[in-house]
Amino acid sequence: MTNINLPIDDVLGELMDTLSDHTNAILIAPPGSGKTTRVPLALLHASWLGDRRILMLEPRRLAAKSVAAYMARQLGEQAGETVGYRVKMDTRVSKRTRIEVVTEGVLTSMLQQDPSLDGVGAVLFDEFHERSLHADLGLALCLQAQQLFREEMRLLVMSATMDAEPVSQILNHAPVIRGEGRMYPVETVYYPGHGAERLEDRTVRAVKQALQDHDGDMLVFLPGAGEIRRAERKLRESGLSPGVRVAPLYGNLPQAAQEAAIAPAVSGQRKIVLSTSIAETSLTVEGVRVVIDSGLMRVPRFSPRTGMTRLETVPVSRASADQRRGRAGRTAPGVCYRLWTEQEDRRLPPRSTPEVLEADLAPLALELAAWGVGDPAELAWLDLPPVPAYRQARELLHLLGAIAETGAVTPHGRRMAALGMHPRLAHMVLRAEGLGLARIACDLAAMLGERDVAVRTGGRAKTDADLSSRLAMLQEARTWRGADLPDTLGGMEIDPAICRRVIAEADHALAALRTEGSGRGAFEAPREEDNETSAAEVSAVEMCGVLLGFAYPDRIGQQRSIGKFTLANGRGAEVSEGQQLAAEPYLVAAELDDQGTESKVYLGAGISLEQINRYFADIIREEQSVYWDREAQTVRTFTVRKIGAVLIQETPSQSPDPELMLQALLDGIRQGGHKLLPWTKGDRLLQSRMSFMHKYDPANWPDVSDESLLNHLEDWLAPHVYGMRNRSDLQKIQIGHILSELIPWEQRQELDRLVPLQLTVPSGSRITLDYSDPEQPVLAARLQELFGMKETPRIAGGRVPVTIHLLSPARRPVQVTQDLASFWEHAYFEVKKDLKGRYPKHYWPDNPLEAEATNRTKPRK
The missing domain is CATH 2.40.50 (OB fold (Dihydrolipoamide Acetyltransferase, E2P))
Structure with a gap:
């Protein structure tokens, strides 16, 4: 081990003593303190470890391999001896290996295969403050494994910027050890953009300024690969001196390019590393004295509303900004250019949102189902997975056949989990296997899991969206085995590095599929024969849509x-x-x-x-489509076959469900209103009389207003229209009869008594009352027919006076009153004076109370 003293050495003794007395602990130490590489090596000598292994989790493949290689060098060995690593598509371990540096997904897979982690004495969670979904899941599963199977197994959570208290609580109040760092002073320069200046232009301007003002290599943080490529192109076009090398660094780069980016610069050269947040922690980029920080990062955001994930560019947190700044002061004083203002700096959120709160939870739900947990609350979490997103994830797993109605994992679901892919892609590969299309499905899974092989501009591919053309291109790319790929294949502009990576991912997936359940390990390299492409699969590009449908039936x-x-x-x-x-x-x-x-x-x-x-x-649902055709005014009935909202087939239904027909008919009546029903004047009069009684006695009389009747068609109309389907059928019903059935026989009698249909006036005429306004029932009669009627008639047991519309001989209103006696005494003579000249042949007595009423021009002699 190296003799160079690091700050973490000051607390290694305290950490060793703590883990001797406690099974869980937390280590907080600043970046550059040496915790990642010193702690695992120190724990090898702990008496409680014995001959068991140490697993240490790193959030990224490159960091895992780099850390393992560094620790191995401290022991004078190669990776794969005392210290090894396990990452996707690459494993360096042996029987001698005591420390395995693994990525988080690998730990989950190991736990699923052996929940007790037999032979493992300690699990170390490095850079836990990043709060990736797999880290949260791995810690939750390890805690339960420790509780159920391995009480003596140690769990150590390590971070530079984490809030330790919540983690301590879920680790059964684990002790917290804090170490100091060794940080050289770093000057902070705020370097905001000019107006609408593009990010890459601002970045290049800052780089040129820093090259002029400062020594040493440079680490530039940008949100994604697209910004990195654009900044790299502009830097090269800006005329850099021959001694300056630009090195991109992001997850999808080939391994050799990533290793070149973090390696020390050649003597006499300066290196500019353009990186995503991959270089924020764990990785040490040698020689960096200048950091240029865009202040942005790209994160996946899942929408439970749509079931889709999209990448969003968001401001970094305060913790991330400080981590990035610290990269400039690891070995000497440095400077950090922040491409934002001091005001914007004060608005940065303190920490990034944990991935579990914003991610697609389908992979998590499948892992928990395979673990035997249906409700996440059964495990210990720093942040419980959100209920809506988790529920939607379970619904997707059920659709894919991964879990049963009970929520238990199915055999198919176990195979899906074993493949280590997103459940959608795992289901697609397994379905394709049964069709002899495993190779093409693995190609598709790799393309969907990686960045697009087609070159994109502004997020969109320069070619069209058709994946089948990319499949054809990928198959052509396989024929270039051993040769450099061109930039264009099959008429498509491609990224050769991504294309090679996709082919490697596909080969690995195919090998995992073929060895799943067999004696070969899940992390071994694929066989050479796995790289062969059959003629049948070459022609199977036309099955691309089918395979995608397996993954995305929704x-x-x-x-x-x-x-x-x-x-x-x-x-x-x-x-x-x-x-x-x-x-x-x-x-x-x-x-x-x-x-x-x-x-x-x-x-x-x-x-x-x-x-x-x-x-x-298996997912096509057959159902009856019954609806009201507004134009034809009839109920239409069809048998439809659908996948969700997608109509597959529609045929006229031979035996429609009468209940559905009834509901469609009632819906049609609601849409068309009462005009679809055969109302007569008598029906309307009965309705108005019943409405009158409802107003004065709502507890005992039903509401039969138009609005209420339309809202309650099921209650009063449905039994009488059962089996009908169009407007012609509706004309057969009798509305008045139906309304009268809403009240018992006794109330019908009471209605005739309290709310008479007609009143007999002094002339002998029976005049129909108008109840259209329940506030004022109206008796409209010619003035001559009411001679001798001294008082205003009253109804409803004498409670309500009738409003009298006194009409001229031409039946035009001349007076409205509810006080007939007052009219005779005061207003009659003025009315008489006005009308007598216009209607001289009619009877205009001087004393209307003593005069004979008549419905003729003059009384009979």
């Missing part, structure tokens, strides 16, 4: 118009105009932007109706 889409589709999940999707995919009757959307009501389809493939019927019969 995103099978049906064309509404050219370029516009409705997906099975009910969302709208749009393919850019001019693409062949836009004209497909059906498609499967694999990647969308999840923006607005019509999500842009970035990757997808066409699928035929025949393929849907053949390969997705």
Whole structure:
């Protein structure tokens, strides 16, 4: 081990003593203190460890391999001896290995295979403050494994910036050890943009300034690979001196390029490393004296509303900004250029949001189901997975056949979990295996799991969204084995490095599929024969849509118009105009932007109706579509076959469900209103009389207003229209009869007594009352017919006076009153004076109370 003293050495003794007395502990130490590489080596000599192994988790592959190699060098060995690593597609361990540096997904896989972690004495969680989904899951599973199987197993959580108290609580109040750091002073320079200046232009301006003002290598933090490539191109175009080398660093780069970026610069050269947040922690980029920080990072955000994940560019947290700044002061004084203002700096959030709160939880839900846990609350979490996102994840797993109705994992689900892919992709690969399409499915899974092989501009590929063309290109790329790939294949501009990585991922996935359940380990390299592509698979590119449908059954889409589709999940999707995919009757959307009501389809493939019927019969639901045709004014009945909102087939129904027909008919009546029903004047009069009684006695009389009747069609009308289907049928019903049945016989008698249909006036005429206004029932009669009527008639047992409309001989209103006696005494003579001249032949007595009433021009003699 090296004799160089590091700050962490000052607390190693305290840490060793703590882990001798406690099974869990937390170590907080600043970046550069040496905790990542010193602690595992020190623990090798702990008496409680014995001959057991140490597992140490790193959040990224490059960090895991770099850390393992560094510790191995301290022992004078190569990685794979005392210290080894396990990452996806690469493993260096042996029987001698005592320290295994693994990525977080590997730990989860190891726990699923052996929940007791037999032979493991300690699990170390490095850089835990990043709070990745796998780190939270790994800690939760290890805690339960410790509780159920291995009480003596040690758990150590390490971080530079983490809030230790919440972690201590879930680790059964574990002790916290704090170490000091060795940080050289770092000057902070705020270097904001000019107006609408693009990020890469601002970055290049800052780099040129720093090259002029400061010595040493430079680490530039940018949010993603796209910004890195654009900044790299602009830097090269800006005329850098020959002694300056630009090195990109991001997760999808080839391994050799990543290692070159973190290696020390050649003597006499200066290195500018353009990196994502991959270099924020764990990795040490040698020789850095200057940090240029864009203040941005790219994070996945999952929407339970749409079921889709999109990448968002967001400001870094205060903790991340400080971590990045600290990279400039590891070996000497440095400087940090922050490409934002001091005001913006004060608004940075203190910490990043844990991934478990914003990520797609389908992988987590599958791991928990395979572990035997249905409810996440059964485990200890720093942040419990959100209920809506977790519920949606379980629904997806059930759709994919990974869990049963009970929530228990199925055999198919166990195989999915063993493949280590997203559940969607694992299901696709397993389904494809049964069709002899394993190779093409693994190619698809690799393309969907990695960055797009086609070169993109502004987030969009320069080629169209059709994945089948990319499959064909990938198969052509395989023929270049051993040779450098060109920048264009199959008429498509590609990224050769990404293409090679996708091929390697696909080969690994195929090997894992073929060895899953066999004697070969899950992390061994694929066999040479696994790289062969059969002629049958070459022609199977046309099955691309089917395979995508296995992974994304909820995103099978049906064309509404050219370029516009409705997906099975009910969302709208749009393919850019001019693409062949836009004209497909059906498609499967694999990647969308999840923006607005019509999500842009970035990757997808066409699928035929025949393929849907053949390969997705298990999720096609047959149901009756019964609805009211407003124009034809009839109920239409069809048998429909659907996948979610996507219509597969519609045929006239031979034996429709009468209950559905009834509901559709009632819906039609609600839409069309009362005009669809055969109301007569008598029906309306009965309705108004009953409404009158409801107003004065609502507890005993039903509400039969138009609004109430439409709202309660099921209660009063449904029994009388059962079996009917159109407006003609409705004309057969008798509304008045139906309304009268709403009250018992005794109330019908009471209605006739209290709210008479007609009143007999002095002339002998029976005049129908108007109850359309329950506040003022109206008796409209010619003035001559009321001579001798001294008082205003009253109804409802004398409680309500009738409003009298006194009419002229031409039946035009001349007076409205509820006080007839007052009218005779005061107003009659003025009315008489006015009307007698116009109607001289009619009877105008001087004493209306003593005069004979008549419905004629004059009384009979």
